[in-house]
Amino acid sequence: MPIEPPVPWSYVLIRILFRIVLKIFYGTIVVEGVENIPQTGRPCIVCANHTNSLTDALVLVTSIPSKRRNMLHLTAKSSQFGKKTLTSWLIEAAGTVPIQRRKDFAEGVANNDAAMAKLRQTLEMGDAVCLFPEGASRYHPTIAPLKSGVARLVSAMLSRNRNNADFEISILTCSITYMHRQHFRSDVLVTFHPPLNFRPKDNTELLEPVNFDNILNVTAHMHRQIANGTFDAPSWDLIRAAKMATPIYAPLGTAMSLGDYVRVTRTFLEAFKVGRLLSTDLAGQEAGDRPKNENDQLREDLQAYQSELYQLRIRDDRIRRPLSRPVIMYRMVLRLCWASFLLTISLGGLALWLPVAATTFYAVHNFKKTGPIWDTWDEIAQYKLVYGLVSGLLVYTAAIFVTLPIFPITSVAVPVLMWMSLRWFEDAVSAARAFVALGRLLFVDPATLSRLRTTRADLHGRVVNLAVQGLGLPDDPERYFVMYRGEDKGRVVGGWASNTNYFSVRRRRKRDWNETLRLYEQFDYPPEDS
Incomplete structure (x- = not known):
């Protein structure tokens, strides 16, 4: 069994730092299928959909438990190497392999022979490498046709080890689903699918010289697995x-x-x-x-x-459950009081967050000016994460310097204060969002509300009929998912949990997976023709 070399300290540091940053930026990162990840020492190619630039790689690095794989070798476009930027340093320090893209060179010629040799060497040592077979990060509703490079790399590895009866290489496909890729405190689902395992004696059709149709069959299988775990549509x-x-x-x-x-x-x-x-x-x-x-x-x-x-600016739930005006006003008072209380107790920590928010806003605002929407949307989260990390470390350093005589206390108290203030502020925004939504109901014409309720009742009947009769979904979802949901991450369970989790140290328990840290619901998809 191959033994992996020691993990570079820079990789360990980057994994720790970005695990913290991702934990702060995204409200909940739910990882499914960890048991499908091949153990350390087994050659493995991790492949995922690619909609969020460098953030996709960071999510994968932090989602794979170190007990399963102690390192994931990344790949990135060669144009991100050799620059005097923090992003470039992070990429190179993590041992990332540069991949050339034709569109990055004026002559349209890319030579990846050295990169492929490095990947083959890494795999033969029993390591795991990460490749994004779409070829480039792109924010589109559909997954792009996958490049055949992964399947060709598997073919090359099988051919090089055709006389080794024990050799096995795996393709581990993964689907990454962002509720809102670039919005603060949104949620992420990471789903690892059952690996595709290949052996020279069992997959002779992939040994060189190989029929390219067999390469395409492997690529098509990968595409189906990835697409089946996330949202994939033509529009x-x-x-x-x-x-x-x-x-x-x-x-x-x-x-x-x-x-x-x-x-x-x-x-x-x-x-x-x-x-x-x-x-x-x-x-x-x-x-x-x-x-x-x-x-x-x-x-x-x-x-x-x-x-x-x-x-x-109202939500479906307000149409589903009609409220009288006195009840609306009573609930508005409660929400306003609760939002004010939570905002008050979080003000001290929010003062520390202000430089971080200002820095990331300024950086992203300027970045959006550098190109068309289709070429910048997939890198917004990356910019927020990187600039948030830098500004956050500077704020922490400044706080320690100012309180140097008692730094053993503030070194712990400052991050705790910042985290808890963020948690309370998130709940304050949620209460304020409910207050605003209830207030809007008071200004909607009763006839309009009545018409919307009629429309919703009709849609509900048709949706449930499609779900139960046409799609085989359970006829009582509220009861079904309570009984069979399994591990329940990031979700309110019972009234007591709902109340106590306003002060949870771990995370806010959401009722709606589409929530972000905004006063209104997000529908910020780019135009269809972008």
């Missing part, structure tokens, strides 16, 4: 409609894990993709001869309902 409007169908089917407060939420939403998404495809195929027929596609019509009605809610 953003399909994803938005699926995200609207989920809370109508499983209303706010359902004890549903993040993994369950993503899988239910993806089930609706697949139905809407089929409906869109059927409508497209029938578009050339005469209107009177064209059969009506119920799923596509449901999607359009969900989008219309969602758009109206967004214009009114």
